[in-house]
Amino acid sequence: MTNKVVHRDERFIQLPTNQEDFEKLCVRIYGEMFHDPGARRYGRPGQGQQGLDILVHDFRRSPVEKRQGMVFVQCKYTEKDELPFSKLESDAREARALVESHEAYEGVYLFIVATTAKNSATLHAKLQTLQAEERLPFEIQLHSRDTLLSRIQESDRLWDLYNVVPERVPTEFALQVLRVATMIRSQLQEGLLADACEEDSRRRCASRIPTFGQRGSCPPEDIWKQSTSLRETLINLYAKAADTWSAAPLLEYEASLGGMRNGDSWLAYLLAQRTVENLRSHEAHLPLANDRDRFTQQLTNLADVICRTEGSPDVLGCLALLLIMETNRQDIHDAALNLMTKVIESGCGTLWELSARIAHAVVRYYYVLRWGWNGSARFYALGDSLDSGLCIGPSSLQLGQPFSHDDRVTLRIIGIDPLGAPRWSGAQAFALPRAFFRWLRNEDSNLALPQLAAQCQVYSAQDFVDNGPTWGRPETSHLGNRRIVDLETLAVAATENQHLSMISSYRLVATYHTFERLLGYRAFLRAYVHRTSGNAGTYATLMARVESLVDSCEACPTPVTSKSHRISITPLYDNPPQQLLYSAPSPTPGPASPFTLPRERLEWIRQSISSWPFVYVHRMSLEQRYRDRSDEFSLACLLALHTASPIFTYKYEKVIRSQEMGIAAEYPGRRETISQGTASVNSL
Incomplete structure (x- = not known):
């Protein structure tokens, strides 16, 4: 409304x-x-x-x-x-x-x-x-x-x-709403997300005594519909905390303004719905039978409206990509590809024409991933090449022309075969827009496609493998059984068929960024298995395991309320974390400290960082990790500091990165397996 x-x-x-x-x-x-x-x-x-x-x-x-x-x-x-x-x-x-x-x-x-x-x-x-x-x-x-x-x-x-229609915000609530919006904005400017969350929680609590207004009166929870200032403030808060669950109703309301014709509000709303409709509520005890298909059905019903949306090549490319990867009807996928053709036509002669062609080529890559080189995709686009032939450039006369080639000859897009196994095609899809920019060697900001590049990162896959533990197990028994995980850890566990035992043995906690990437990983595997039918091999088994991981995920209001036998997906409302380099000389791991490494190890890490060559550059890079809320692993590290929890990882380089922030990194395998590799890590 x-x-x-x-x-x-x-x-x-x-x-x-x-x-x-x-x-x-x-x-x-x-x-x-x-x-x-x-x-x-x-x-x-x-x-x-x-x-x-x-x-x-x-x-x-x-x-x-x-x-x-x-x-x-x-x-x-x-x-x-x-x-x-x-x-x-x-x-x-x-x-x-x-x-x-x-x-x-x-x-x-x-x-x-x-x-x-x-x-x-x-x-x-x-x-x-x-x-x-x-x-x-x-x-x-x-x-x-x-x-x-x-x-x-x-x-x-x-x-x-x-508009300032009289009593738009009821008089008895006006001062309360103004105070809450002002307070949260001020706390966000200082990076105090935990304080802002507490203020927002008090706003939602019906039993609280208001600071202003009549005693006992309390605004309804959705008072943000009447106050644009409060709504914008809350959306900003939820975005910084990666709290998709709380943001979803506000983004839906924003998208409804203007009849849902605006591509930017459409995209924000649909990305939130992708998460919410695939994630079990913390109030549900059992998954519903049709949970998996709710977002697919919703997107299918909205496809016609989405294809009439206007916006930049970046936004429309993301919407077309969603239609291709999240729905199952080829006619909708054809319409999404046609939408990108119209983007090229409307951008003809503009400064962003090349950007439109890149977005079109990226979307076409995913279309071919799902359907192969059928009639709708059999025309030359930017970056196409046959085997080792030259890529088709922006001025080529072949652009938009139909092609016919021997199916035994590999047709590539910017050097990548979209029909390849996920180990290649999926990993390269991760950096598809970047590959175009590198090839064109163009620094023009009009070519930037940040949102499409982010969605390519979501809809990517590779062969996640376990190379075995190469580091010793830190002493973490006093920290309980809560562990922070990211996509790579969950994907390796599924590949090694260790995911069920890991879920049953620990209280796993992940961010919404991780869950979003898990959904994209599942969608990529689904697309590959569907196209290859009976020739999917081990990827069909892997897809079933990833499905079970998604089914195990549950929305959790705070990390403290995480459950066993679940992967708790939680926002991160934290204040600026304590940094290892500037903390007390001998911090004590445990409830009083965010750090989970043993005391001696913390001191050794601190001294090592201080004595490294180019220490200033390294410190700046390290400090950036304490502020980077867009990178999935950096956000997982901030969650580990916020909850004083170790991180699960199979990768040695992530052990190094987490230890530099004072976080213990554990190998998720069996204890006896880990003890065998302890002898080889004394130099760490």
């Missing part, structure tokens, strides 16, 4: 009262209008901005004649009813100079003057005359106060942000 009213009266829209806030408003308006999540302010107020306040990329599918699809926006806040033409004339000429002197801005086709002044026919006419006389390389449009108000009224999302 959106926050709609029968008539959206402009009297209830509160426009900013200063230049900086007005520019922020324009970033939101034009970012939504042109479907550009990367719309950004150009420089800072007071700097020489050369007639430009905001730079926007036009990712709409129309108009086709939009040249190279870039838009300049000049923001003019004023308390007067009219703007002086002389200043606009100067800004337009400065913008022209910027376009003509910088190759990166050659694609600007539109210069918008957004102002809080009233509409003026005279000013409109003067701007049109200026454009004709000066032969400016772009069109000039004046968006006055009336135009901006209309944009806000027409958009559910913008109306939700800027």
